[in-house]
Amino acid sequence: MKMSFDFQSRENLSLFTDFYELTMCASYFDNGKFEPATFDLFIRRLPPNRSYFLFAGLEQVLLYLESVHFTGEHIEYLRKQGFAEDFLGYLRDFKFTGDVWAVPEGTVCFPNEPLIRVTAPIIEAQLVETFLLNTVNLQTMMASKASRVVQAAKGKTVIEFGLRREQGIDAGMKVARSSFIAGCQGTSNVLADMAYGIPVFGTMAHSFIMSYKREIDAFRAFTKTFPTKSTLLIDTYDDMAGAEKAAVVAKELERKGFRLGGVRLDSGNLAEISKKVRALLDAKGLDYVPIFASGDLDEYKITELLDEGAKIDAFGVGTKMGTSVDYPYTDVIYKLCETSDGDGSFSPIMKLSENKLTLPGRKQVYRFTDNQGLYFKDVIALDSEPAMGGDPMLKKVMANGKICCELPALNEIRAAASKNLASLPQNYRKLVDAPQYPVTLTPTLNELIAQLKKKITEEEILNGIN
């Protein structure tokens, strides 16, 4: 049931790529470079006010890698772009045949930690770069943002409501998925339920109210259709007048043996209005009617509302979460860290551009947990170093181009994320001014970096012209 609604059309996405991936691969091909290489996918830095990432998007990455190929139509298009026939012949039979190691979806992670490690013939590893970055960027950014909103709500329900202003169709689907992983209870996006089985919520908009001569007529019409699950939107004209009318209709429902499902506020001073509406409902014996709030919410606004004692039972959080408004991307990159000379041995590789240094060699990340099960540090090591205690974070998920792990169900990923977030000490989860979680490099890795810096400086900068 999953893939057909996922907008990850299996045959089309091979060209969903930056053109330079193809020109580089054409030149690798032309120069006979078919040796394996290793690329790390990682995030360079945390956005301001973020203290961790929640990794998501691996399932889509693996399904893509297992299926990416070029159709006759693609080849025809590339021929017109001037690519050589022998390279087109290679692409016609292209399959991804590499090995992939990755941290599981729902993992709490930090800058510079390899999240996905791809070892494959360099043409294959290069060609898949753009899709991997695009997918991990979107879902990891969104899961990270949503986890902050869920945390701010302190156990109250959060529903993802941003579909109309999320950045396109795929974003609409993946925001629902990744915010559910992060702890949201559901989404407004119907197709996300159909595709991923995410609980779907929603009742009425202002237009429904306005389509009736009187607000109370709209309330009556809607509860007639949905007597057991109506949430009435009460701010179309005036919150308190709307609440009065909702109370009348709730009492009418009671006489028919039903209960009003809730009222929703979508504008104005939500803390103040929610208290007045709560008082009004309680005074009429409607203390069972929950108050649902929406409208420009994010983790900061929710914190503020709860601090002010807002009487809100559930939050519908839209645009600001669904676009990760304060930082609508992650600094995710995909960097070559080792090449092979074709004799089976690998050489570690490093980039030295200003402020853009990368970590050389094939690596593993070890996470250390205290005796209460709380994370206290991560160490990035060369994969060749002996295990050092701590849990190795990267697991093998693909062997020779085939998925070699169980793809967990979405609910399992969500449960793992919840457990992982709870294992990150509260201090590191603060919504503002959280301290930096310690991530260090092993002495061996530091030594390799120093050696490569020296080598590059000598060979490329001082003496690399001829």
Next chain:
Amino acid sequence: MKMSFDFQSRENLSLFTDFYELTMCASYFDNGKFEPATFDLFIRRLPPNRSYFLFAGLEQVLLYLESVHFTGEHIEYLRKQGFAEDFLGYLRDFKFTGDVWAVPEGTVCFPNEPLIRVTAPIIEAQLVETFLLNTVNLQTMMASKASRVVQAAKGKTVIEFGLRREQGIDAGMKVARSSFIAGCQGTSNVLADMAYGIPVFGTMAHSFIMSYKREIDAFRAFTKTFPTKSTLLIDTYDDMAGAEKAAVVAKELERKGFRLGGVRLDSGNLAEISKKVRALLDAKGLDYVPIFASGDLDEYKITELLDEGAKIDAFGVGTKMGTSVDYPYTDVIYKLCETSDGDGSFSPIMKLSENKLTLPGRKQVYRFTDNQGLYFKDVIALDSEPAMGGDPMLKKVMANGKICCELPALNEIRAAASKNLASLPQNYRKLVDAPQYPVTLTPTLNELIAQLKKKITEEEILNGIN
């Protein structure tokens, strides 16, 4: 050629919607509401530092409206959600049969101006809301942002390079489309060329350089494959050392009768480095080799670079443009403005929520142009008012559910956008602190608003309980 790569799968998008659209429609159906109604799609306000919008996304909206329907699988899913059989029967035969008026893609527009006006049986008009908002939001936001970047570049080439960090697959496609409309010369996204015919650019990444033992070997390998169109990335280890090596390779190419296509800088102080690289290349008789720059660019950074006299010939602009980073959404909304009583007459409708007032009635926008062809004011009028001079902006684009206008080719939309932007006086296009372009309402529309405010206050707030 267009649709199959557009991720706008014709059969799947009917459920790409907020759940409340379906519950409202179920209740409209249950209460026998089939009369036509009119909805306006418009943007409530400008983001900080923006002074206009560039409208985009209409083609996708119209193709969606012409094709939206529910499959057996959708109906089966909705049955499990508890929708009534008679409503499901209605959905099984659902087609959009309404009329749509809209401003053309590439139109410069302002807050509160109706951009798309939908008149249809209320169930149909309601059901399509989410898709319309999602589509116009993405493309209009991106075209507006990209037009600022193009303006900042003052005639120098801008290529859209953001695919890897745009928010998902659909965003990757639509950012390429809308930034091309806005005046970018091309994209890095290969599939966007295949789908929309947008010129595609790109040569090499750092990984290509790093995969060779020496940088100069990488340059030689690449120019061997692409002797006539190589742009060499020179900052992997050190810009100036990279430039020296690029010059060596350029001279080798000259001896073979070829010319180096360019060099690219991607990090560091681009103004300073570009001047040094230009001087180095010029000193070696390579004044024909253009300098291409990328890395964290946006309209502000490009302005700064050009003000500092950077010697840059073309800009590759990625993440910050491709996510509209400073304001990653528009405040686009879709609001009921009139309903019908079934006797052929329509009643204007208005919402009164705090700070969220809407404009009642079916409307037209008139744009007034001075004798130099420059825009000087817009007036929003009731459609029923006599024409008042000025150009009516909304045109009929769909009649009875069928597209009734020519869908312009992307190049035509781009040319229109360019002409329209040039018609907006420079003052209103300033990148910061632009004054507000005058948009006023007619006296008749103002009078209607006052009447409705009074009516709503009396009937809903003071006396609306029973």
